[in-house]
Amino acid sequence: MQGDIKIENFSVTRGKFRLKNINLKIKSGEIFAVLGRTGAGKTVLLESIIGMYAGKTGQILINGKMVEGIAIVDRKIGFVYQDYQLFPHMKVYDNITYGLKMHKKSKKEQSEQAENLMQLLGISYIKDQYPCTLSGGECQRVALARTLALNPSILLLDEPFSALDPATKQKMYQEILNIHEKFHCTIVFVTHDFKEAQLLSNRVGILLNGELKTIVNSNELLTSSYEQDVEEFLGRK
Ligand SMILES: Nc1ncnc2c1ncn2[C@@H]1O[C@H](COP(=O)(O)OP(=O)(O)OP(=O)(O)O)[C@@H](O)[C@H]1O
Ligand SMILES: [Mg+2]
Structure with missing residues (x-):
């Protein structure tokens, strides 16, 4: 199944930090939220x-195959970083078509794909601007368009909404749901916001100090009971 993620007893060390024995299955087409404090290992997990x-x-399996055994171009995983990481020396249009160029798509294909995505995300008016001239919300849309250009079957979004003002956030929630409906991709997103996790995801994982403490259906997030440390994280004890 395209977009299937299976994490089996996975541990990794980064400096003094350890992501510990993660077990998680995310089904194709699911929207999964990762909640956790700063430094918990959310970015390392993505x-x-x-x-x-x-x-x-x-190990980590994507559609049943070990991720490191799949050629990067065939992984079909899109990653939108916390700080968007747009190419500063390229205009918006060139940021969006960069991956398509790398995949040797024709100029016509590049332009059609970019125009469609810019229209979908409402950013056609900034196509000739450089990233340094954009607002946070615009940067985020460009980063999303750049990632979606390659038709990922898995979309990883690292704190996609945290730098946005409340009104833009609301708009982006809807846009993410529209993208999910249109592209049928699996979405894993990181957030610090319980309400956001509940609103957008099917299930939520709570990551504390490198451990995936619990996985719960998002509509049960605030009614389930948990171990002490998760209760504290949720601000209940
Ligand atoms: N390359 C690295 N070298 C050393 N330590 C690292 C490296 N990458 C991550 N870490 C450490 O791993 C821990 C988890 O980092 P991570 O970026 O995953 O946290 P996070 O949950 O995404 O936090 P935030 O909400 O602030 O983004 C941190 O203590 C970080 O300093
Ligand atoms: Mg992070």
């Missing part, structure tokens, strides 16, 4: 899914 690190233990 980077592990994309295949950036060899695990100390365990």
Whole structure:
């Protein structure tokens, strides 16, 4: 199944930090939220899914195959970083078509794909601007368009809404849901916001100090009972 993620007993060490024995299955087409404090390992978890690190233990399977055994161009995993990481020396249009160029798509294909995505995300008016001239919300849309250009079957979004004002956030929630409906991709997103996790996801994982403490259906997030540390994280004890 396209977009399936299976993490089996996966551990990885980054400096003094350890992501510990993660077990998680995310079904194709699911929207999964990762909640956790700063430094809990949320970004390391997403980077592990994309295949950036060899695990100390365990494995990560994408559609049943070990991620490191799949050629990068065939992984079909899109990653939108916390700080968007747009190419500063390229205009918006060139940021969006960069990956298509790397995949040797024709100029016509590049332009059609970019125009469609810019229209979908409402950013056609900034196509000739450089990233340094954009607002946070615009940067985020460009980063999303750049990632979606390659038709990922898995979309990893690292704190996609945290830098946005409340009104823009609301708009982006809807846009993410529209993208999910249109592209049928699996979405894993990181957030600090319980309400956001509940509103957008099917299930939520709570990551504390490198451990995935619990996985719960998002509509049960605030009614379930948990171990002490999760209760504290949720601000209940
Ligand atoms: N390359 C690295 N070298 C050393 N330590 C690292 C490296 N990458 C991550 N870490 C450490 O791993 C821990 C988890 O980092 P991570 O970026 O995953 O946290 P996070 O949950 O995404 O936090 P935030 O909400 O602030 O983004 C941190 O203590 C960080 O300093
Ligand atoms: Mg992070």
